[in-house]
Amino acid sequence: MNAVKLTPPTGSVRATIPLASSKSESNRALIIDALTDFQCTLQNLSTARDTQTMIRLLKSSDATADVLDAGTTMRFLTAYFAVTGQSKKMTGTPRMCERPIGILVDALRKLGADITYLNNEGYPPLQINGFTKTAGTDRISIRGDVSSQYISALLMIAPTLPNGLTLELTGSIGSRPYIEMTLEQMIYFGAHVTADWEANTITVSAKAYTPGPYTIESDWSGASYWYSVAALAEDEASKIELLGLKEKSLQGDSAIVDIMRPLGVDSTFTDTGVKLTKRPTEPSLSWDFTHCPDLAQTVAVCAAIKGVTLTLTGIESLKIKETDRVAALQAELQKIGAELVEVEPNHQYVVRRLETVPTIPATIETYDDHRMAMAFAPVAMQQSIIIEEPGVVAKSYPSFWDDMARILSVEDVVESTEIGD
């Protein structure tokens, strides 16, 4: 086993953190760039593995595209390879092959794509065998409550369809800011888009993208771990500056600014980013994570350590991400003396402290999930903690441990290897 041990800092924390840039914005910009025949100039692309995988697969002429564990890369490339008439086998990690894709494949088939499942119906791996543009329809109904990534994937290819596309989103809509991010980036590159959020209908005209320069913002999801660090810093004089973030962001995870105020963090925007300082904490907090699911783990762990009773709704989609994040949180929060209880089935959950005294340092399993590692790391502001398989952070934030080492001690834990291992 590979692990790192984190030890609390002494005194107040003062740090300036460069942050990784957003993999969500990067992966959209890369698809749009590919649809302009790579005529755009993209700046500050993310170093995240999910983005590096997207770059590699867009350049590759191999018959197989292995996206590893990158959800957006799988969903966006499936639509891109289909509409550009390529023959590709799409595959990924064993977990990726458990993450549903049927809703996107059904929609692409209606538009004219030839896609077959190679193993289980509705899941990767799949084989794309091209696209018949005239066979398609230009109006499609699609569920909005499983993953917004299917919707973003379809929207981005829509300008290249002969008649454009109208999407009617049915049921409740999750992760809506990610759909809005897609639309904003499409509009930036010259797409004609009309979104009617009353009727849940989005129309995209057939019109080629206009290539141009584009600079990716820092990653607000990655920023959330620094908000948790600030919230858990014991010294009231602690200050952290996060570079490259904007108050008016395309990223819905900028909601962390509002979520963290009751957890004790004030945000002040500057020309270069945002400064975090400490403020009084409230005893309880309720938040609906429907539109910012990637923040749920950060906030759950932070509230658990602070002893703030947290009521969470909108976390159903966590079960189909890199791991079942609800189950993973339930198991690991116990180790830091807290529990995540399902109060209303598949709807409302509460994080609260337990009476038991946990062992310190707790050893946290990460379940191949970058956000499990990064969400638990800020616990080290108050108590030592061991995080297993720390390399998982590479998916979205490869320099996370180097950045953490600016404020506290991050040591590799060397496990003795037994003969026969």
Ligand SMILES: O=C(O)C1=C[C@@H](OP(=O)(O)O)[C@@H](O)[C@H](O)C1
């Ligand atoms: O479109 C995107 O960039 C993303 C959308 C969200 O997924 P869902 O739409 O599946 O919730 C989010 O969890 C993921 O990290 C990135």
Ligand SMILES: C=C(OP(=O)(O)O)C(=O)O
């Ligand atoms: C869910 C995530 O990513 P994806 O769905 O793109 O794998 C994430 O980064 O938390």
